[in-house]
Amino acid sequence: MDGLVAKYLKDKGYTNTLVAFEKECDIKHEPVTIEELMSYLPKMEKKDDNVVTEKDVTLTVLTTKSKNMIVDTKLINGHVITTDSAKNLTFYDSSLQEIKTLTLPAVGRVIAAGANNTTLVGCMDGSIVQVDSEYKTSSFKPHARFVGGISVSEDGLIASIGFDKKVVVTKQTGFEQMAFIDSLTNPTAVAWTHLGLAVSREDCTSIQLLSDQLEKIKTIPLVDAHYMPHSFTVFDMVYSPQSKEIACLTSHTPYARVIIVKSDESVVSFPTLIPQDKYSLGRLSWLDSKTLAIAGDDGSVRLFNQSDWRKITVADSRLRCISASDGYVATASIDKEVELIEIQSLEDEVAQLKIE
Template structure:
């Protein structure tokens, strides 16, 4: 059966939906199309393609226009532009996620029972089910774990130097000690892929999103670097008609909040242009929803594939959309309907892409992945792509941006089976 973005299917669906029945019958006969080959899925239409092309052309024309005249939003220089490639490991496999964090790891690479030291490490998961941990400075492979999940690890999150959370295609959430690989706790609340893990800033709440169309919210018990066990109390479960794609905790919208006020959970899902806000207490319930398509053009179909809270003020949300043929970046204040910025990133993507963005630590811009292997740096003030980092061949699936020893770094991983570390200076 032809795919839903097949040109002939798009034309046939357009003829059918607009009542051009005689032309449709002639078109079907000419091409040998059957009725069951023309789906009712309207996520991609001729109108949406034309509209997105119009918007993209408009964004190209406005490339030189400044969206906000704020020096703090100018692209910060220097930026990570010097590349080091980590040694390839055997077996080579597609990189699915990367991160950098300070971990308590054995001092001796060859002796896991040796004393430990806390130092920055690069973590990477790949399609061969492995979790690999590298020394940030030497690129030495400190350890490889393949026992944590029965299938590839899709997402990871470091709670503290001795506590690591991973989510896999097996639907499990696993808590482990990165130094030993010991499994501290695990949950099997998802029936399909666990694709996202989010933790609140105060480390008191956790959420997971899965392709079983569910999001679970938990409170974290007994969490601390010296606590041998960790527990989760489920606050509630959200069920959706389509798969959730992104989750993030934000400060509540109310003005009368304190440091002890529980955060709200923001969720996006496939085939919906809304961001959904949920209160955790007294029960997990919807508090608000905000439309990323305020003009309500029914033919414009996209969703938020990634939602990232800004690192400077923790009040603005950067959003990467599923828009085709190029990713679109949006900026909005958490809890508000107004879209402060909207710009195309020039990053190519299709139906099967996973749009990802990472904030630069100063908040001056974001890094965007792309199916062409290029990492693009977008300046916040103008919405312009001002930097292109080229190394990967094929899709860039994973990115991490942050500060290590006071210096800004970027780590990227892709379907070319390589991991690149980008720094401010050449090693």
């Protein structure tokens, strides 16, 4: 240990301190001795956690302008579906031509795909509106305040979170409420996984896994001890049934971090160049079993396959939301614009997006 301290003093140029230290400890400063002492330490993996490189990719971007601020957008069954600040729910085809517009009871906060070819919309009044394939609507109200997230299981169970600090599970058939729990802080994201229902909440560095009766199964810490000793919030969380991985986007500033819970429950944290501030929303979506599509405040979509980053500029302003499906990525920016790009138009060797 004395040799290691001596090496530190020498490397830092603290010559006088080094001489005094050698006298006090009665050690002889010889490089060979110090190197020998260093050899007893375990080899540490060298990793520069702050180096991220992105490759710019140019794609054709289809756009359409809305009269109102877009709140959320989703790709469901080949349609681009949006909600806006005027309580409209609008369906577009793959060329962004409007198909149908419905009026919601309140502003739609989140959109999700439901069972049996339905669309679910969580609204600001705490209700969830179901729209079937013939655009007929029905609704129920699981929350007292606005709905912050929706996830539907393979068994047709709707898990929802609200700003009433509640997590609620409801059967989609008949809208029968099965269970609810109160959270300490507002839940921020929810997703059904092979491990159970994953729920994140404000200022919490872990995700809770719950049963369909909302009984606690386990807690998965997301903190990477060598990097993140402080608190953060999971802005968004999405699950890939193919890879059985849970991807989380955090509230870190000035750049977000992507945290992925692997199928074996190991946790990997990735730095990014996605700019964020205290007003950011942070949204991501699985494009395929390996690739994430992430919305950025700089108007760009980042594609990340856990090794390479691709950056696609789609708008001139901050992106509010993102959804990826079947080779397409849909976004909406704060300048009231909906954007759609086709990822399949990228060559495999350039984009490295398709499964080998």
